[in-house]
Each structure stands twice: as C-alpha cells, then as structure tokens.
Amino acid sequence: MRIAKVWIEHPVLQLDQVFSYDALQLPAEKGKRVSVDFNGRQIVGFVDAVTEVDDGQPETQVNGRPLKPLLSVLDENALITPELFELAKWMAEDTLSPVISCFQAMLPSKLKPKSSNQKIKMEQIAVYVGEHPLLTPRQKEVLGWLRTEGPTVLAQWRKQSPAITRTLEKLGCVRLDSRTVKAREEQVGQAEAFLPLNADQKRVVQEIQTSTQDVILLHGVTGSGKTEVYLHLARQVLDAGQQVLILVPEISLTPQMVARVKGRFQNDVAIYHSALNNQQKYEQYCRVFEKQASIVVGTRSAVFMPFDHLGLIILDEEHDSSYKQDSLPQYHCRDIAIHRARHFGCKVILGSATPSLESYARALKGVYGLAELKERVNRQLPVCTVVDMKNQNRAQSGILSDVLRQKIADRIKRGEQAILLLNRRGYSPLIKCGQCGETLQCPHCDVALSYHKSIQKMKCHLCGSEFPLVTVCPKCGSRTFAAPGYGTQKLEEEVARLFPQARVLRMDADTTSRKEAHQKLLEQFGRHEADILVGTQMIAKGLDFPQVTLVGILNADAGTARPDFRSVEMTFDLIMQAAGRSGRSQTPGEVVIQAFDPNHFAVVAGSRQDYQSFFYQEMQYRHLGGYPPYTYLIALTFSDVRPDRPKQSAQDVAQALRQSSLFKVLGPSDLFKLQDRYRSRLVLKGKNLDQMKAALAQVLQEYRRQRSQAHLSIDVNPLILE
Structure with missing residues (x-):
C-alpha cells in the first residue's frame, strides 16, 4: 500500500502536521499538490512523502478505519524543488x-495550495x-514550415492556410494540443557594453571574489557605482553557467534595475514583483x-524562485524594511537569501549606503565580509543645507522655506530637475474641528483619517477605508473643520502655485496604484517631461537621474517622533538616501533639509553623509536600552473582535513564559485597534534567540490547543514595534 503524508491547507494552527492518505495508484510524489477529503471538505495540500507499507500495518488505519484515499x-510535475521543500520547513x-503557510508564501497565486484554485x-x-x-x-511546404518552427500557437498555424492546415490535421500529420501560456518577452536590441570599472570598483570586485566569507556587506556611498559592481559580478557568474538573483526592496526601484540588467543580459532575464498579475507571475x-x-x-517574493544552480545573490538597499514580510510567515528576505546561499555554496552581497545596524555590526565583527566604496564615481557629494523651520514664518513662506524656493527657481531657470521628498501622502494627515478640537477617526482603526482633496474623501492609511468628506462636526455641530499639516497632495498644489511654469509629477501610493504606474512616472521624469518630482519615500532610494541637481527633504525629522526603537535609524536612512539622488552626474548637486530639530544627530549625520558617526552614536543608545543588535526580540500580537480577549490571552501566555529566567517578557501592552480588531502585545527580549524560540514553541503547543484564545501573530526579530 502507498501512503502519502500530506500538509493540508487549513487556517487552524494546531493542524500544523502531516496527515496520512491512501495514495492508491495515483502519481503522488513529494512536492505535488493533491486534493483530499478532510472532515467532509475537499481541500488542497502538499505531499511531504510517499511510502510503501504492507497492508494491515497500523499506519494504514486511523482509529481502526482504513485511510481515506487521495481524491x-x-x-504533472512537483512544483517545489527538494531544496525549496527543505527551505519551507x-x-x-x-x-x-505553520509549514503550509511557508509553501503558500513561496508560490505564485496560480500554484498556491488553495482550494479555490485559480486556473x-x-x-x-x-x-x-x-x-x-x-x-x-503546397501541403508539404506548409507541413515543412511547422516542422521547422516547432509547436506553434493555433492562430499562427492557421494563418499559413486555413484549408491546408485543417487537411493536414485530418490526415494525422499535425496534432492539436494545449499548453500553458508562455511569457512573451520583449525583444531587447543589441546588448549594451559594460562600463569600465574605476580603481575603487575593481578593488571591491577583487575583494568580493577572493573573500572566504559567504556573506559580504558592500557599503558604498550613494553614487559610488554599486550597481556596476553587481553587473560585473553577475556576468562572471553567468559565464560560469550559474544563475543570479538580484533583489530590490520596492517596485519603484525595479524599472531602472531591470532596464540596466536587460541592457547587459538581454532576454536571459526574468522579472518577478507584486505589480505583475497572477498569470505573469506564473x-x-x-x-x-x-x-x-x-x-x-x-x-x-523573488527570493523563492525555483533555482537549481544559483551562483550569486544580491540584495540591493539591504537595510530597507520592505524586505521584511509583515504577514504570516513573517520572514526577512535577507535570512532566506543567506540560507539558500549556504545550500548552493554561493555568495550573498548585501549592498547599501546606509546598512542596517545589525549588518554593519556583523561586518565589523567579521561575521560578514566588508567591502567599501567611500567615494562617488564623480568624486563630489552634494552640498547640504539644513533649514531650521522653527525660525521660518510659515504664514509667509508656506510649506517651502525661502532657501528651498529660491533653489527650485534656479533649477527651473537652468533647465535642471528637482526632487521633493515628503514622507506623508494625502492632502492633510487629519481633519480637525476648529471649535471643539474633535479629530475625525477611522471607525475600524484607532487612527486619524487623512484628507484627500483630489477625490474629496477621507481615507484611513491603515485599513484603506474611504469615507465622504464631513463638513459638520459630529461632536459640537460647528462647520469649522480645518485640515492642518500637509501631505504630498498639498505639497504638489503649493509647488504648482509657486512655480506655474514648472511641470510637476507626484509619486506616492495614490498615483502608483495602477499597473505599471511606477515605471511610467519614472520614465516620464527620466525623459525630462517634468521639472519637479514630488513623492514619498519610494523616490528616496536607488533612483538615478542625471538631470537632478536639487533634492528638498521636508519634515526630515518627523520620523524621530515615532515611539519605536528604530525610528532614528529609519530617519537617518531616509535623509541620506534621499540626499544621494542629487548631483549623480557631472553637474554638482545640492540638498535642502527642512527640520524642526536641525541639531538632532540623525539630521546632522545625514546632512554630512556620515554613516560612521551615526552608527557609533546610535549604537550607544541601543546598548543602553538593550535593543538589537545587542539583544534579540520576538513580538507576539494577540487580536480579536472582542475587546477583553487579546489582553487576557496575552496575560496567559506571559505567565507561562515568565517561568523561564533566560529572557525578559515585556507586557502585555495595549495597541490601537486595527481593522475592527482589538490588540495586545508581548515582547520577548534576550541574548539567545534559539532559547527564546524553543521556550515559546513549547508554550504555543498548549496555547493552540485552546480554541477560545485570541488570534496570535508572531514576529521574530521585528523591524518595527509600533
């Protein structure tokens, strides 16, 4: 008898185990999806293993009854390679x-083990x-054409001659078949020549090639030519007959990277990101x-592509929080890349001008290799000016300081381009009654609604809910609502008013929601069809426009007010990365940083493009607070539609975990309501991550057996603690 061990698709976590089914004579094998009967429901699972046993053995029965058969x-072929199968576990x-959630994370939607399977x-x-x-x-001529062309789409075959092609089919010379639609790749013209490397780039390539370390941090200032280093390393790996994976954190960075990679390697390139539809991903x-x-x-998600002879993995902008998955399973792309690289025996390059503190600390300790590009290719960093907005007369100057307005005007006059970064979308971050001070909040989340003037609606930036604009205060009945503060929509409006002759583009989550919108906006700006690009953090990283000689960063220090231990690091990253977009060609660049606390060390270090001084100062604070990289954290978030259940569940788990003295248990802390669910959080803090995970796994076994508990989300090494 053949028994298939199957991981099943089921939302209940206590079912995170394999179930046995009679494989009959079906072609079941490891990595294939199968349809099974589970408690009267037809659901989908993955085969973990198929074993041969003698009939009548205990494993051929459950509770004295024969095993159910696979449906x-x-x-036809296993979807997941053996390497990916072990990676999921x-x-x-x-x-x-749960193991099944890892399988689901790996596959494109059309191949995921879902019962509502897409065709x-x-x-x-x-x-x-x-x-x-x-x-x-003539019939021989048409048949010869097909023999030369190989399997051909029916419509193309019929074009040769509708009558003759049908006759050849009737005679059995041609068979009609079906196949999955293949990707239609754009044909790229003649391959671009590789740019010659300068002395610093050659040194870095040599250091990476000869390093005995499997993971190497490439720390290079903005504009130092890291991408050219990637491309030269990739060419050497491809020439050796191996595969290359290049990861970027956001879709907005993909078009430029794709253009450069395809320009060198033409049609040997596959593209994979969330803006593709399900068929394209497949x-x-x-x-x-x-x-x-x-x-x-x-x-x-491209980190899970089914490679079989991978020779190099590159994570560009490795510090970026977009590499962390924020839903089950909450993995970090860097960890997956390093684990896969160990299997293939290849190197991982972590590239950034602002490496995460954890990565840089590991490089300094020798856990990672370290290669550095300390100067730009053009040998000139942009000149930065910090403007103290407390001393600006907002009634007169508006959103833009006098300094920034003058410099924008200069760029427009000279035919150059400017980028204005404001990391807040919408027109205004809140709507407030001028009479009683009431702030309109999302009924589903405990956060203020943002005003979007272009559609005359209020939006929740957490759950995405939209509401008609309210003009009468629900608390006092007055009509004195105001929209204090500003977002990218108001900034765009202000820029258009101040510079009516300028062409302005806005790039944020609202303008890039449609397919290929990122690429179209960037191409427009790259063709100089706009003089000023206004946007959120998606325009701060990785973009390379030779005509940009001015970057304005508004509310640069706003992020430091967030109650999160990484808020200062993220603020510094944003300032330094955004500043790096200016002056990347031969024309010198300038940066204007508007801040209300211009002496904050993140602002000062960012304006000087001084990563080292920021690193050592921030590491002192991390050490004093006992935060990563000096400790490890695990965040447990409990949520439920009933307000009392999350905190009670958190208290129960905290009590069980506090029996261990190997780590601290902080909380429970109440979090704001999100999507109609009340939330409470525990944080585990300690120096031995394996011990923390082992203790937690033991407690979770008991917790998951209790059906009345709140839903639990686990984030190992969280990037953000809201």
Missing part, C-alpha cells in the same frame, strides 16, 4: 509559522507528427523552473 493529484521553524491560462498549439504519402507540394516562475532565464530581478 486527485493536481500537478526551515522557515517554519525559524519564524514559528492556469492555456493556449491551443499545433504539433508536427509526420509525413503522409499523398501530400501535394509565467516568470515557469521560465526559471524550465531554465529559460538565468538571471532574476525582483522584489521580496
């Missing part, structure tokens, strides 16, 4: 997540079978699986 096998253990797009094709003795010369996944592409460029 069907859904895949490791990831489940590392993130304390894969198919197309009819004509396939050459063989000659026939009675064919006319097609790109298949291109890698079928070895039709050797280099992949993508965002976080």
Whole structure:
C-alpha cells in the first residue's frame, strides 16, 4: 500500500502536521499538490512523502478505519524543488509559522495550495507528427514550415492556410494540443557594453571574489557605482553557467534595475514583483523552473524562485524594511537569501549606503565580509543645507522655506530637475474641528483619517477605508473643520502655485496604484517631461537621474517622533538616501533639509553623509536600552473582535513564559485597534534567540490547543514595534 503524508491547507494552527492518505495508484510524489477529503471538505495540500507499507500495518488505519484515499493529484510535475521543500520547513521553524503557510508564501497565486484554485491560462498549439504519402507540394511546404518552427500557437498555424492546415490535421500529420501560456518577452536590441570599472570598483570586485566569507556587506556611498559592481559580478557568474538573483526592496526601484540588467543580459532575464498579475507571475516562475532565464530581478517574493544552480545573490538597499514580510510567515528576505546561499555554496552581497545596524555590526565583527566604496564615481557629494523651520514664518513662506524656493527657481531657470521628498501622502494627515478640537477617526482603526482633496474623501492609511468628506462636526455641530499639516497632495498644489511654469509629477501610493504606474512616472521624469518630482519615500532610494541637481527633504525629522526603537535609524536612512539622488552626474548637486530639530544627530549625520558617526552614536543608545543588535526580540500580537480577549490571552501566555529566567517578557501592552480588531502585545527580549524560540514553541503547543484564545501573530526579530 502507498501512503502519502500530506500538509493540508487549513487556517487552524494546531493542524500544523502531516496527515496520512491512501495514495492508491495515483502519481503522488513529494512536492505535488493533491486534493483530499478532510472532515467532509475537499481541500488542497502538499505531499511531504510517499511510502510503501504492507497492508494491515497500523499506519494504514486511523482509529481502526482504513485511510481515506487521495481524491486527485493536481500537478504533472512537483512544483517545489527538494531544496525549496527543505527551505519551507526551515522557515517554519525559524519564524514559528505553520509549514503550509511557508509553501503558500513561496508560490505564485496560480500554484498556491488553495482550494479555490485559480486556473492556469492555456493556449491551443499545433504539433508536427509526420509525413503522409499523398501530400501535394503546397501541403508539404506548409507541413515543412511547422516542422521547422516547432509547436506553434493555433492562430499562427492557421494563418499559413486555413484549408491546408485543417487537411493536414485530418490526415494525422499535425496534432492539436494545449499548453500553458508562455511569457512573451520583449525583444531587447543589441546588448549594451559594460562600463569600465574605476580603481575603487575593481578593488571591491577583487575583494568580493577572493573573500572566504559567504556573506559580504558592500557599503558604498550613494553614487559610488554599486550597481556596476553587481553587473560585473553577475556576468562572471553567468559565464560560469550559474544563475543570479538580484533583489530590490520596492517596485519603484525595479524599472531602472531591470532596464540596466536587460541592457547587459538581454532576454536571459526574468522579472518577478507584486505589480505583475497572477498569470505573469506564473509565467516568470515557469521560465526559471524550465531554465529559460538565468538571471532574476525582483522584489521580496523573488527570493523563492525555483533555482537549481544559483551562483550569486544580491540584495540591493539591504537595510530597507520592505524586505521584511509583515504577514504570516513573517520572514526577512535577507535570512532566506543567506540560507539558500549556504545550500548552493554561493555568495550573498548585501549592498547599501546606509546598512542596517545589525549588518554593519556583523561586518565589523567579521561575521560578514566588508567591502567599501567611500567615494562617488564623480568624486563630489552634494552640498547640504539644513533649514531650521522653527525660525521660518510659515504664514509667509508656506510649506517651502525661502532657501528651498529660491533653489527650485534656479533649477527651473537652468533647465535642471528637482526632487521633493515628503514622507506623508494625502492632502492633510487629519481633519480637525476648529471649535471643539474633535479629530475625525477611522471607525475600524484607532487612527486619524487623512484628507484627500483630489477625490474629496477621507481615507484611513491603515485599513484603506474611504469615507465622504464631513463638513459638520459630529461632536459640537460647528462647520469649522480645518485640515492642518500637509501631505504630498498639498505639497504638489503649493509647488504648482509657486512655480506655474514648472511641470510637476507626484509619486506616492495614490498615483502608483495602477499597473505599471511606477515605471511610467519614472520614465516620464527620466525623459525630462517634468521639472519637479514630488513623492514619498519610494523616490528616496536607488533612483538615478542625471538631470537632478536639487533634492528638498521636508519634515526630515518627523520620523524621530515615532515611539519605536528604530525610528532614528529609519530617519537617518531616509535623509541620506534621499540626499544621494542629487548631483549623480557631472553637474554638482545640492540638498535642502527642512527640520524642526536641525541639531538632532540623525539630521546632522545625514546632512554630512556620515554613516560612521551615526552608527557609533546610535549604537550607544541601543546598548543602553538593550535593543538589537545587542539583544534579540520576538513580538507576539494577540487580536480579536472582542475587546477583553487579546489582553487576557496575552496575560496567559506571559505567565507561562515568565517561568523561564533566560529572557525578559515585556507586557502585555495595549495597541490601537486595527481593522475592527482589538490588540495586545508581548515582547520577548534576550541574548539567545534559539532559547527564546524553543521556550515559546513549547508554550504555543498548549496555547493552540485552546480554541477560545485570541488570534496570535508572531514576529521574530521585528523591524518595527509600533
């Protein structure tokens, strides 16, 4: 008897185990999806293993009854390679997540183990079978065309001659078949030449190639030519017959990176990111699986592409929080990349001008290798001016300081471009009654609603809910509502008013919601169809526009007010990365930083492009507070629609965890309501992460058996503690 051990798709965490089914004579094997009967429901799972046992053995029965049979096998070939299969199990253990959730995270939507399985797009094709003795010369000519072309889409085959093609099909010379739709790749022209490396870049390439470390941090100032280093390293790996993975943190960075990679490597490139539709993701996944592409460029989820001879992994802007998944399983892309690299015996390059404190500390300790590019290719950093906004007369100057307004005017006059960064979208961050001070809040989340003037609506930036604009205060009945503060919409309006001759583009979550909107906006700006680009943090990183000679950073120190231990680090990163967009070509660049606390060390270090001084000062605060990288954290968030349940569940788990003296248990702390769910959080803090995870895993076994408990989300090494 053949028994299939199956991981099933089920939301209940206590079912995080394999279940046995009779495989019958079905072609079940490890990594294939199967349909099974579970408690009267037909659901989908992944086969973990298939074993042969003698009939009548204990494992052939459950509670004295024969095993249920598999209903069907859904895949012709195993979807997940053996390496990815083991990766899923490791990831489940590392993130304390169900194994099935890790399988779901790995696959494109059309291949995920969902019971409501999406259909894969198919197309009819004509396939050459063989000659026939009675064919006319014209029929032989048409049949010869198909033999040369190979399997051809039916519509293209019919174009050769509708009558003849049908005759050839009837004679058995041609067979009609179906296949999954293949990705139609844009044909790239002649390959671009590789740019010669300067002395610093050559040194870094040599250091990386000869390093005995598997993970190497490439710390290079903005504009130092890190991307060119990546491309030269990739060429050497591809020439050796291996594959390359290049990861970028956000979709906004993908178009420029794709253009540069495709320019060098042409059609050997697969693209994978969240802006692709489900069919496109499936097609790109298949291109890698079928070895039709050797280099992949993508965002976080591209780390799971089905490679079989990977030779290099590159994480560009490795510090970026977008590399951390914020839903189950809450993995960090860097950890997955390093784990996969160990399997393939290849190197991981972590590149950034502002490395995460953890990565830089590991590099200084020798855990990672360290290669540095300390100067820009053009040998000139932008000149930074910090403006104290407390001394500005807002009634006269408005959102932009006098200094920034004058410099924008100069750029427009000279035919150059400017970027204005404001990390807050919408028109205004809140709507407030001028009479009683009432602030309108989202009924589903405990946060203020933002005003979006372009659509005359109020939006919640957490749950995405939209509401009609309220003009009468629900508390006092007055009509004195005001929209204090400003976001990118108001900034765009102000810039258009001050510079009516300028062409302005805005790039934020509102203007990039449509497919390919990121790419279109960046291409417009790159063609100089706009003089000023206004946007949120998505325009602060990785972008390279030679005509940009001015960057304005507004409310630069706003992030330091967030009650999170990484808030200062993220503020510094944003300032330094945004400043790095200016003066990347031969024309000198300038940066204007508007701040209400211009003496804050994050602002000062950012304005000087001085990573080292910021690192050592921030590390002192981390050490005093006992925060990462000096300790490890695990965040446990309990949520429920009932207000009392999350805190009670958190208290129960905290009591069980406090029996261990190996780490601290902080909380429970009440968090703001989110999407109609009340929340409470525990934080585990200690120096031995493995001990913390082992103790927590033991407690969770009992917790998950109790059905009346609140929903629990676990984040190992959280990047943000709101």
